[in-house]
Amino acid sequence: MLVDCYSKRIFNLAYQFAGSRQEAEDLTQEIFLKLFRSLSKYDFERDFTAWFLTLSRNYLIDEFRKRKAEKSQRFDGEASSLPAVEKDNPEIRYLDEEKAEMVRLGLQQLPPELRMVLVLREIEGFSYEEIAREIKVPLGTVKSRVNRARIHLARIILDKTGGKI
Secondary structure, X not given: OHHHHHHHHHHHHHHHHHOOHHHHHHHXXXXXXXXXXXXXXXXXXXXXXXXXXXXXXXXXHHHHHHHHHHHHHOOXXXXXXXXXXXXXXXXXXXXXXXXXXXXXXXXXXXXXXXXXXXXXXXXXXXXXXXXXXXXXXXXXXXXXXXXXHHHHHHHHHXXXXXXXX
16 A cells, blocks of 8 residues: 555655666665555654655665775766657657656765655656754755755756857
8 A cells, every 4th residue: 555655756865866767766676665564653643645755765865876886996887778758740759758867867866865855846746844843954944955956957968068058
């Protein structure tokens, strides 16, 4: 029942961290395994969704740090693929895929605390208040982080495109 209820949300979160469908699927499975191992620690006085998303976020941040350390030790030139955008016009489809790839690569370069709030706000559709509750920081901090994440992501994309979008 938990998998049915939360798998799409956890997959989307994992995809934003991993950048590839296969890695996101693996991370989603690992997160659910961690959930089942951690259920005995759940405090029934707390909101389950908030607790589970915090557990997921922390797991993804830990994985991101591990992978970043591994990548600094070796070069990984394997390109990941995004699912194709279904449109009739091949030129529009190509441009949309190119933009999505730039955003995905840019997201991967953001520090985890900025990436998390940006994904929760822009992709998951959380309100600022919901994000503040989820990650247990003041509302002003969430707004500031989202703003910094947007600016940082825009700079990354502009740098990659030579100022052309």
